[in-house]
Each structure stands twice: as C-alpha cells, then as structure tokens.
Amino acid sequence: MSAPVSAPARSGFDLLARAAAGRGEGADESAAEAELLVLWLGDDAYALPVERVREIVRLRPITPVPRVPACVRGVLSLRGEIVQVVDLRLRLGLAPAQGASPRRRVIVLNGEDGQLTGVLVDRVSEVLRLREDALRPPTERDAGTVAALAPYGERFVSVFDVDRLLDVAGE
Amino acid sequence: MAARRTRGQARSRAAREFVSEVEEILDRMRSDLADLADARARGRLDADLANRLFRSAHSLKGIAGMFGFEGMSELAHHLEDVLDGLRMGRLAADAPALNLLDETVELVTGLVGGGDGDAAEAEAAVRAMIARIEAALEAPAPPAPPDELDGLDPQLLRALTEYEEHRLREALRRGCAIHLVEASFEILSFEEGLSELTRAVRDGGEVISTLPAPGDSADSQIRFSLLVGSDVAAEELRGRIDVAGATVRELRAGVRSAAATSAPQPPGPQPDAAATESEPPRAGEGNGELESLKSISDTVRVDIRKLDELMNLVGELVIQRGAIGAIAERLLRDPATAKIGRELGKVHKALERRLADLQAGVLEVRMVPLRQVFEKLSRVVRRLRRDSGKDVSLDIRGGDTELDKLIVEQLADPLMHVVRNAFDHAIEPAAERSAAGKPAVGTIRLDAFQRGNHVVIQVADDGRGIDADAVRARAVRLGLLAGDESLSRKQLLELVFAPGLSTSAEVTETSGRGVGMDVVRENVNALGGLVQLDSEPGRGTTVSFTLPITLAIIQALLVGVDDQRFAIPLNAVLETLLVDAPTIQRSEGREFLNLRGEPLPLRRLHAEFGLAAPATGARQAVVVVGLGDARVGVLVDRLEGQQDAVIKPIQGPIRNVRGIAGATELGQQGTVLVIDVAALVEDSGHRREAA
Numbered sequence: 045m046s047a048p049v050s051a052p053a054r055s056g057f058d059l060l061a062r063a064a065a066g067r068g069e070g071a072d073e074s075a076a077e078a079e080l081l082v083l084w085l086g087d088d089a090y091a092l093p094v095e096r097v098r099e100i101v102r103l104r105p106i107t108p109v110p111r112v113p114a115c116v117r118g119v120l121s122l123r124g125e126i127v128q129v130v131d132l133r134l135r136l137g138l139a140p141a142q143g144a145s146p147r148r149r150v151i152v153l154n155g156e157d158g159q160l161t162g163v164l165v166d167r168v169s170e171v172l173r174l175r176e177d178a179l180r181p182p183t184e185r186d187a188g189t190v191a192a193l194a195p196y197g198e199r200f201v202s203v204f205d206v207d208r209l210l211d212v213a214g215e
Numbered sequence: 216m217a218a219r220r221t222r223g224q225a226r227s228r229a230a231r232e233f234v235s236e237v238e239e240i241l242d243r244m245r246s247d248l249a250d251l252a253d254a255r256a257r258g259r260l261d262a263d264l265a266n267r268l269f270r271s272a273h274s275l276k277g278i279a280g281m282f283g284f285e286g287m288s289e290l291a292h293h294l295e296d297v298l299d300g301l302r303m304g305r306l307a308a309d310a311p312a313l314n315l316l317d318e319t320v321e322l323v324t325g326l327v328g329g330g331d332g333d334a335a336e337a338e339a340a341v342r343a344m345i346a347r348i349e350a351a352l353e354a355p356a357p358p359a360p361p362d363e364l365d366g367l368d369p370q371l372l373r374a375l376t377e378y379e380e381h382r383l384r385e386a387l388r389r390g391c392a393i394h395l396v397e398a399s400f401e402i403l404s405f406e407e408g409l410s411e412l413t414r415a416v417r418d419g420g421e422v423i424s425t426l427p428a429p430g431d432s433a434d435s436q437i438r439f440s441l442l443v444g445s446d447v448a449a450e451e452l453r454g455r456i457d458v459a460g461a462t463v464r465e466l467r468a469g470v471r472s473a474a475a476t477s478a479p480q481p482p483g484p485q486p487d488a489a490a491t492e493s494e495p496p497r498a499g500e501g502n503g504e505l506e507s508l509k510s511i512s513d514t515v516r517v518d519i520r521k522l523d524e525l526m527n528l529v530g531e532l533v534i535q536r537g538a539i540g541a542i543a544e545r546l547l548r549d550p551a552t553a554k555i556g557r558e559l560g561k562v563h564k565a566l567e568r569r570l571a572d573l574q575a576g577v578l579e580v581r582m583v584p585l586r587q588v589f590e591k592l593s594r595v596v597r598r599l600r601r602d603s604g605k606d607v608s609l610d611i612r613g614g615d616t617e618l619d620k621l622i623v624e625q626l627a628d629p630l631m632h633v634v635r636n637a638f639d640h641a642i643e644p645a646a647e648r649s650a651a652g653k654p655a656v657g658t659i660r661l662d663a664f665q666r667g668n669h670v671v672i673q674v675a676d677d678g679r680g681i682d683a684d685a686v687r688a689r690a691v692r693l694g695l696l697a698g699d700e701s702l703s704r705k706q707l708l709e710l711v712f713a714p715g716l717s718t719s720a721e722v723t724e725t726s727g728r729g730v731g732m733d734v735v736r737e738n739v740n741a742l743g744g745l746v747q748l749d750s751e752p753g754r755g756t757t758v759s760f761t762l763p764i765t766l767a768i769i770q771a772l773l774v775g776v777d778d779q780r781f782a783i784p785l786n787a788v789l790e791t792l793l794v795d796a797p798t799i800q801r802s803e804g805r806e807f808l809n810l811r812g813e814p815l816p817l818r819r820l821h822a823e824f825g826l827a828a829p830a831t832g833a834r835q836a837v838v839v840v841g842l843g844d845a846r847v848g849v850l851v852d853r854l855e856g857q858q859d860a861v862i863k864p865i866q867g868p869i870r871n872v873r874g875i876a877g878a879t880e881l882g883q884q885g886t887v888l889v890i891d892v893a894a895l896v897e898d899s900g901h902r903r904e905a906a
Contacts, residue, residue, distance in 0.1 A: 107886040110824030112869045119865055119878055121886045126878040128867025159866040210868045
C-alpha cells in the first residue's frame with residue numbers, strides 16, 4: 045500500500061515539471077508560487093493544483109459500480125488500492141467523450157482524509173508554474189467547482205477547487 | 216479502513232511505540248483491576264493480582280519517564296504507592312481505593328489518547344488526582360491486628376520479607392491452614408519441577424514464600440520449602456501434589472470447618488470466572504524474577520499495520536499463484552508442452568499447499584480473544600453501576616472465542632453501545648422488577664461462540680423488552696411510517712435500526728440522545744457483519760452480532776451478471792442451485808422459491824444493480840446466502856467458480872455503496888466488486904418503501 049509512485053508516471057511527470065520550470069521566470073524566489081497541472085476537456089483547458097496530484101495513469105478498463113452517481117464511472121486498481129474514477133466531463137455536465145483516444149488519462153488526486161480519487165480527462169498537457177498573486181477570482185461561482193482563474197498565454201485556465209470537485213454525492 | 220489507517224498522520228515511530236506499549240500496560244492493568252474487584256467481592260485481596268498491578272505501574276512509570284511525560288510518570292508513581300499500600304495491608308482494599316485505582320488508570324488512558332488536548336486542563340486533572348491519592352494514603356492505617364504469628368517457627372519468620380509476612384498474616388486472618396511443603400529436585404531440572412509443584416499447590420492455596428531449604432538431600436539435588444496458606448487440610452493438599460518425595464507439614468490448622476473449605480468459591484454461577492480465569496497457567500507465575508523474565512522474552516508485540524502489509528503480500532502471492540496455475544493448464548493442453556505442463560502443475564500444487572499454510576499462519580497471528588473487549592465492557596458496567604446505583608450483574612461467556620484483531624477493535628464501540636442501552640433502558644429499577652416477579656438484580660449476558668465461518672456475539676438482558684407500540688408511535692412521529700401502516704412485530708423491531716429512533720423516551724448521559732442502533736448496524740455492516748434484534752415484552756432483549764472471523768483473505772464465489780463479474784464471500788454462501796424458471800413464484804411482487812419446504816426469498820442481482828436483464832433461459836442460477844438465521848437466494852446469470860480474494864476498501868468520494876462490501880483484484884480478470892451479503896440479507900428482510 046505504501047508503494048512509491050511508479051517509475052514511468054514519476055519520470056513523465058518530472059519531465060513535465062522541468063519543462064514548465066524552464067519556461068518560468070525563476071527570478072523571484074521569494075514570492076509564493078503555485079504549480080498547476082493543465083488538463084483538457086475538448087478545447088477547454090482546466091487546471092488542478094499539483095500538490096493534490098498523486099500520479100497520472102493511462103486510462104485502463106474501469107469496473108463499473110452500481111448505485112452511484114453517473115459521473116462516477118467505476119473503480120480501477122492502483123497497485124492494490126481500489127480507487128473510484130470520476131469522469132470530469134460528466135461531473136461538469138458536458139457531453140461524454142466520443143470514441144477512444146490514447147491520450148485520455150486518469151489523474152489520481154489526494155482527496156479528503158487521505159482517500160484517493162481518479163479523475164478522467166481527455167488529456168494532460170503541462171505543469172504551469174506561476175506566482176500566486178497572478179491568480180484571479182472566478183467570474184461566476186454558481187458551479188462552485190472553480191477556485192480561481194490562472195493566466196495561461198493569452199487566455200485564462202479555470203483552476204479547480206479539488207474538494208468541491210470531488211464532492212459528487214449530491215449529483 | 217485499512218487504507219485510511221496507513222495514511223493516518225505520520226506519528227513518529229518512537230511515539231507510536233510508546234503509545235502502543237503504554238496502551239498494552241493500561242489494558243493489562245484494567246483487566247487486572249477488574250479481576251481484583253471481583254476477587255474482593257468474594258471477600259479477599261488477590262495478592263498475585265496486586266503484585267502484577269504493582270509491576271505494571273512500575274513499568275508505566277519507567278516508560279513515561281523515559282519519554283518525558285512527567286504527569287503520567289508521577290501518576291504511575293502514585294499508583295505504585297496505592298498498590299504497595301494495598302499489598303502491604305497499609306491501605307484497606309475497599310471500594311474507594313479500587314475506584315481511585317480505576318480512575319487513575321482512566322486518567323492516564325486519557326493522557327495517552329488526547330495527545331493534543333488542553334494541556335493546562337490535563338495538568339489540573341493530574342494534580343487533582345495526585346492530591347486525592349495522597350489524601351487517601353495519609354488516612355489512618357487499619358489498626359494493627361493482634362500478633363497471630365506467635366507459635367510459628369521464628370527462624371522461618373525471619374526468612375520472610377515484609378511482604379511475605381503480611382501475606383502470612385492475611386492468610387491467618389482468613390482462617391487458612393498454614394502448611395510447609397517440601398520437595399527435592401534435580402539441580403539440572405529444578406525449575407520445571409518447582410513450577411509444577413507451585414502450580415499444584417496454587418490449586419489448593421496461596422504460595423506465601425518459596426525458600427531454598429537446608430537439608431540432607433543428595434548433591435545433585437536441591438531442596439525447597441514452600442510456605443502455603445490453604446483452605447484445605449495437609450493430607451488433601453498432599454493428594455494434589457504429583458511430585459515424588461514431596462512432604463506437607465501442617466504448621467497451623469485452618470479455622471474453618473471442612474464443609475466450608477470444600478467449597479472455596481460461592482456456589483452461585485461465576486461465569487466471569489470462565490472468561491477471566493481460563494488463561495493457560497503461566498509457567499511459574501509469581502515464582503520469582505527468573506520466570507517472569509522468560510515469559511516476557513517469548514512474546515513479540517507487532518504493529519497491526521505490519522500484519523496488514525504481510526497479509527497484502529500473501530494476497531498478492533495468491534494471485535501470482537493463480538497465474539502460474541493458468542500457465543500450467545495452458546502448457547498441459549498442448550501435446551508439445553504437456554510434459555512441462557505436468558511438472559509445472561505439480562510444483563504449482565505444492566506451492567498452493569504452502570501458500571495455504573502461510574495464509575493460515577498469518578491469519579492466526581491476527582487472531583485475538585474477545586476477552587479483551589469483554590473486559591472493557593465489564594469495566595464500563597462496573598462504572599455504570601457505581602454512578603447509577605443500579606445493580607446489574609454481567610455474565611460473560613466465551614471470552615476465548617477468537618476474531619481478527621481489526622474486527623475486535625472495531626467492535627468495541629458497537630458492543631459498548633448495546634450494553635449501555637441494556638443497562639440504562641432495558642433493565643428496570645429494582646422495585647419494578649420485584650413487582651413483576653423478576654429477580655431484583657437484572658442481568659446482562661455477554662456470550663460469544665463460533666458458528667461455522669462466523670463468530671456470533673450476543674448481548675442479552677432480562678429487562679423490560681422493547682415496547683413495539685412505542686417504537687411505532689415514535690416512527691410515525693418521525694415520519695418513517697404512515698399512521699395506518701400495518702407491520703408485524705418483527706418489522707416494527709427492525710425500525711429500531713432506523714436513524715434517530717431511540718427505544719426509550721428517557722435520555723441519559725451514558726446512552727446519549729438519539730444515538731442509535733443505526734450507527735451500530737452501520738459499523739457492524741462495514742465489517743461484513745450482521746446485527747439482529749429479538750425482544751420479548753417483559754422478558755428481555757437479545758442483540759446478536761454475526762461476524763466473519765477475518766476480513767483479510769476470503770474465499771469468493773465469482774458470479775456473472777450481464778457483462779460484469781461479482782464476488783460473493785464464500786463463507787456466506789450456503790449452496791448454489793440451478794432452478795427451472797417456472798418454479799419461481801411471486802407474492803405481492805416479490806419472488807420466492809420453495810427450497811425443501813421452506814420459502815426462500817429471491818433477489819435478482821441485475822435488478823439490484825441496474826444491469827441489463829438476461830435473456831430468460833429455462834434455468835436460473837441461484838446462490839443461496841445466509842447470515843445469522845436469515846436466508847436469501849440471489850439470482851445471477853452465471854456461476855464462474857471460486858477464487859481467493861483480498862477484499863480492499865473502495866476509495867473515493869462515494870463512501871458507502873449499499874450492497875458492495877469492497878473490491879478485489881483478480882489478476883488478469885481485473886477488479887471485481889465484492890457483494891455485501893449482510894446488506895442483501897437485511898434489505899430483503901425489510902424492504903424500505905421510502906428508500
């Protein structure tokens with residue numbers, strides 16, 4: 045159960061992290077930095093705080109679980125731990141993904157009180173490193189799952205509030 | 216569960232060991248205190264217990280000091296003082312002294328548990344307790360008795376320590392006979408012989424002192440004399456000793472009549488004794504430091520997490536083993552490789568056997584007797600008795616029944632709750648009981664026994680029973696039930712498990728408010744267990760817990776439904792049937808089957824889990840599952856054989872999926888959900904229309 049993060053996931057992730065670090069300014073060490081993992085649903089980018097990400101794995105067969113909200117696609121086994129997988133598209137009320145894509149990933153997040161949860165996304169692109177004061181409050185709070193907006197090139201990405209995102213019981 | 220624990224706050228290893236060691240000491244002290252109180256109730260102070268308690272307090276002091284817990288160390292020091300006072304007779308072994316000990320041990324328990332509580336508050340509590348102990352110790356000692364030792368050999372008396380002398384006086388005061396038992400042993404093997412002799416003597420009395428005796432024994436021999444206080448006469452004691460050449464000399468005759476001595480214990484039932492005194496005799500206990508050192512060195516304390524890890528490893532090996540078996544099968548099928556396949560098959564068989572042994576071994580290590588929990592309960596009842604002034608006796612049976620440590624731990628709270636309910640609500644006040652023609656003292660009976668692959672624990676009281684009409688009224692008020700709905704008594708009793716429904720209008724501090732049997736059921740269900748309730752008005756209530764012996768590895772029956780596969784714990788499977796579709800009957804929309812003359816309620820797994828219905832074939836596979844005395848037939852599409860499975864909790868945002876106990880990984884077959892049989896059985900007993 046205490047097995048370390050698997051080597052491929054770790055190195056892939058490190059590559060991403062190094063790439064992101066290379067692009068950052070790197071001058072202002074004193075300011076608090078936020079690290080965000082950028083993920084995609086169709087043409088829309090979102091982000092998750094890196095400190096809540098345990099690992100990223102390829103999509104593999106998911107065992108469906110009865111009597112759960114539709115966005116919980118089922119469970120998969122992660123080196124002996126059985127983890128629920130939330131389909132992010134369904135969680136946000138978007139149309140389900142069409143067809144199979146080799147780029148789909150499950151991002152394994154550390155949930156409340158140490159419970160792991162997988163989040164199914166279309167693809168993962170990079171780790172964004174930025175100063176925390178660059179974050180902006182979200183425009184609308186209705187959905188409640190977005191904690192902040194982060195500048196991303198010419199655009200913003202929505203940064204999820206992980207605990208709210210994983211609170212799917214009310215669905 | 217296991218997963219949450221592994222990732223709990225990372226307390227440092229040293230701190231964890233400290234806590235586990237202190238908890239162990241406290242457990243031992245609690246159990247000894249309980250025994251001490253029982254012994255006192257029978258009119259004597261058990262010297263061995265007082266000694267053991269003293270040693271425990273001493274260890275506690277040492278370890279608390281070592282880790283810099285000054286308050287705890289000081290408390291332990293004062294515990295020592297009190298216990299020393301008791302065993303030396305300076306302090307009367309009465310209820311206040313025992314309560315003081317109880318409360319101090321509880322305070323220390325609180326200090327260990329609440330690591331981050333209010334420090335100032337804890338400090339104040341420690342100070343207050345120490346002040347009370349000091350006050351008790353300064354109270355005048357009981358008057359010195361007239362010297363009963365006159366007439367005994369002064370040389371012998373000189374050899375006794377202060378403590379031994381006190382024990383001798385105590386024995387004389389109780390009217391015991393005093394004997395000197397002498398025997399010679401070969402030097403090379405005297406330890407064994409001596410402990411055997413001690414054991415034999417202890418059956419008939421108390422060994423006050425063991426002294427090497429000068430004598431004319433042969434060179435290769437060593438002679439001992441045991442000073443014994445006993446309820447039996449010299450000849451009878453000699454008859455119990457099976458050691459060649461042993462002699463028993465009576466130094467002082469007993470005061471009591473032969474009739475009284477033949478029944479050293481009160482004749483009334485002492486079921487407590489069965490639970491607490493059935494420990495295997497420890498070699499040479501109370502026989503000096505030599506033996507006690509030995510007994511410490513041959514046990515090892517193990518963190519349960521390490522056992523979990525071992526269990527996981529074994530589980531993974533079992534899966535690998537299955538893969539090897541499959542390869543052997545494949546090789547066997549091809550004539551070109553059949554020979555290798557056969558050889559691999561043999562190796563696989565041997566591996567399978569060894570693995571089964573390994574699995575059984577690891578499982579056995581995890582087993583602990585229920586006595587630990589029962590002792591805690593008996594302490595709670597004593598405290599309730601003290602605080603409420605209500606006299607209730609607690610009968611304990613089956614404390615030796617063993618269960619997985621993890622289950623035993625998780626069981627403590629539900630059992631506590633049920634016992635408190637019985638004490639507070641079920642047992643009537645003495646006057647009411649007498650008026651109803653019952654014994655004035657109520658009884659709560661705790662009983663544990665093994666039944667097949669399960670352990671059953673029953674908490675039975677002889678109280679007023681559950682008032683079904685009151686339950687009904689309450690349920691209607693809470694909106695759980697329509698006013699005109701007709702339910703059988705059994706169905707009404709089931710409502711006790713509904714959230715928020717307490718069975719008594721009275722709310723007390725101990726049972727709390729609205730605390731319910733729903734939590735009890737939920738916790739026990741989480742362990743794969745079942746809670747059932749039976750109650751007769753005026754006669755009493757019995758709550759039965761049926762639990763699997765272990766959670767770690769189970770044998771599972773794999774079943775297929777639609778395109779999915781599920782595992783059903785085999786220990787809950789009574790049989791599997793293939794039935795012709797027309798034999799399935801319906802009544803009020805529910806399906807059932809005539810199983811050898813008894814109606815068997817049926818549930819279709821695909822309907823339960825919202826899966827596609829199978830094309831109706833002529834024959835249907837039915838898995839008959841049972842827990843306690845409830846039975847349900849589960850209709851599935853396919854039976855797919857048996858397999859070992861390690862049940863894992865499911866992590867993620869949805870905490871409890873009704874009907875699913877967890878999941879297991881089965882090699883190439885992927886992850887398979889494990890069916891929660893208890894939930895299926897319970898749901899079929901009382902389909903909740905509201906849900």
